Amino acid sequence: MVRFSVRRTAQVVSSIARKLPQEALRLASIPCMSQASSSWEICNRSRWKVPRAVTSLLEGKCRCNSFSTVPLEEVVVVVGEKEERIDLTQYPPHLVRNFSIIAHVDHGKSTLADRLLELTGTIRKGLGQPQFLDKLQVERERGITVKAQTATMFYNYGSGGIGSSPGRFLLNLIDTPGHVDFSYEVSRSLAACQGVLLLVDAAQGVQAQTVANFFLAFEADLAIIPVINKIDQLNADPEGVKTQLKTMFDIDPQKVLLTSAKTGQGLEHVLPAVIERIPHPKGVVNAPLRMLLLDSYYDEYKGVICHVAIVDGVLKRGEKIESAVTRQRYDVMDIGILYPELTPTGILLTGQVGYVVSGMRSTHEARIGDTLYQASMVVEPLPGFKPAKHMVFAGVYPADGSDYDALCHAIERLTCNDASVSVTKESSGALGIGFRCGFLGLLHMDVFHQRLEQEHGAQVITTTPTVPYIFEYADGSKLNVQNPAALTSNSGKRILTCWEPTVMATIITPSEYVGSLMTLCSERRGQQIEYSFVDGQRAMLKYRLPLCEVVIDFYNELKSITSGYASFDYEEAEYQSSDLVKLDVLLNGQAVDALATIVHRSKAHRIGRELCDKLKNVLDRQMFEVAIQAAIGSKVVARETIPAMRKNVLAKCYGGDVSRKRKLLEKQKEGKKRMKRVGSVDIPQEAFHSLLKTSKV
């Protein structure tokens, strides 16, 4: 019996799609073949439906009535394809290489990953959609990688270079995100690797995330293969970039590879370099099993799927494993590699990276960084990962209060696949019952919002993001504030010190913009730490900045000042004491808790004014006058008024004398006074977003 994978199923679909397309397309909910650009799309859109479609269509051929009820893995189907059985025991650690592709945003990681998958025949040229490993809808729409993705490839290494003899190698490639919000994904991916391809755009040169990622790999003691990509561009300057790499990281120009992931130029040198320069995993095959849990997600059909790296030992289907954190035991029901889809192999050996399905009911049981070992064989746990640090918090509420249960379900499902979001329940006078969520950054928050709407159909209101502050009281107690509304002045306690988080920011910019950037950073309360030159034309600035000044609108400002030429990255730094105040927003004297914010005292007036102004533009006019105020405690620092909508009470008063008209207007005024007392203001969704831009200082 041969097991075949979804990948092979795609090949099956591909080869029979023309003969039997209608049924497959119907089950994949694609009306006609011309709408499906490739069989991969059919597979992706229908996931397990097409394989079932295929199996049921093949029933007649195979003369097996219960064909479609057999689990996919147990089915023997070979249609026009050479039968291939993957035997992982043929790949001891010295024939395995695990590597990540790291780079600044848009330097071509996912495109290079695609080319390498094609080169090794893992996906077919032309069949895979561009950026094959960017699987989420949000990744495709935004053209960014959000989740690190692993893919296994097999490569026939022929040349027998330094220290490696010819043979067939198993390569695990991890495509990582480039945006600073997702650098946690990068650091986690590096734990499963012994080396990296450090990609640099031949025209843009070294950028801020190149520096950050280089040091992540360097500190993890990984082999670094520098690759200058996009050499096909007209303004490519590979020699200049080599000099930058030498100056900044002491990289030998002789060791730099030159590629174009677009045209394929130079790609033939990449995988041989991986085999020759990246060491093989160091684990011990005969030692007790130790397996690092890298990531997990929830699949409707299979349950929790864990991505794992086998550090020592061997794991087979049917064995029992135990978690070092929860001490729960599980049966290994399915095990295999990502080739590039889930491909059962029945076994994973030392140094290999793959997936395990073990009957975990929720991803909360699958703790990222956990060590899994053979049940009852207690071993020394692996160091694991530092927990994800939440940089911004925001309230997430159902747009319609009655949708709370649906939102609850949607958030639960989504956090199963994105464990880096923290969720706690909260309630707001203005918005009802909802959740306070912690994110790795604003882009992460945006992506979460988009995924909630697109993947789970939830309509939500996200409140103004805030960073986590600490308030220290005179009695020695401390309050962690993730929601400004939680900071009440009537607690009776005197605030001694306010602490705000800071970051160490790296900015790389053409030299002519240095002056404007220094002004921007000092306006944002930044403290200059370092100023150096990358090469003759570009400088590197290091600033310590309050996190709240960075997360909101800093990046856009930086890009507009430098016409898009500067790049920016940051890492978490320590808390600093600061003069912070809570800025309340009052509508007709009533504080709207969801609009409260914490700001630096020196900026409170300005932010208050901008906020009132913004709200004036987004709030609809009511039948009564609406006063918008920003206040620190009982002191109002800014005010705007939205005049009442005035009904033309004189419309029916043709001619008539002045006293009659005045009487009508007086009567209208009385009515409005009454409405002011009883009326309530409707706050549209944009009002909450408006604060985002307001903190531009």
Ligand SMILES: Nc1nc2c(ncn2[C@@H]2O[C@H](COP(=O)(O)OP(=O)(O)OP(=O)(O)O)[C@@H](O)[C@H]2O)c(=O)[nH]1
């Ligand atoms: N001219 C040229 N364009 C390339 C090359 N490689 C990638 N690109 C283009 O550069 C853009 C970004 O490529 P991606 O592969 O998405 O970059 P990435 O580094 O994965 O991006 P993030 O995941 O968002 O960090 C795309 O439009 C690619 O088509 C290349 O070698 N030459």
